[in-house]
Amino acid sequence: MDANTIRERVALIEGKRESLVKLLEKPNLGTLRIDVNQALEEIDELIEEFKRTFPNSDHN
Numbered sequence: 001m002d003a004n005t006i007r008e009r010v011a012l013i014e015g016k017r018e019s020l021v022k023l024l025e026k027p028n029l030g031t032l033r034i035d036v037n038q039a040l041e042e043i044d045e046l047i048e049e050f051k052r053t054f055p056n057s058d059h060n
Contacts, residue, residue: 003054010050017043 020040023029029036 006050007054010047013043014047017047 017040020036020043023036024033024040
């Protein structure tokens with residue numbers, strides 16, 4: 001997998017992050033809230049690692 005493909009995929013994931021944030025606003029998530037929070041944490045870690053690996057990336 002080349003750097004451009006990785007950039008594109010991270011950008012897609014980053015774009016979908018907002019959907020999880022909106023999902024957290026739902027009052028009836030129950031125990032699913034734990035999974036959504038975990039997914040957000042993992043996405044944030046992925047994005048930070050990506051930024052450290054590709055510091056000059058202009059994916060935003």
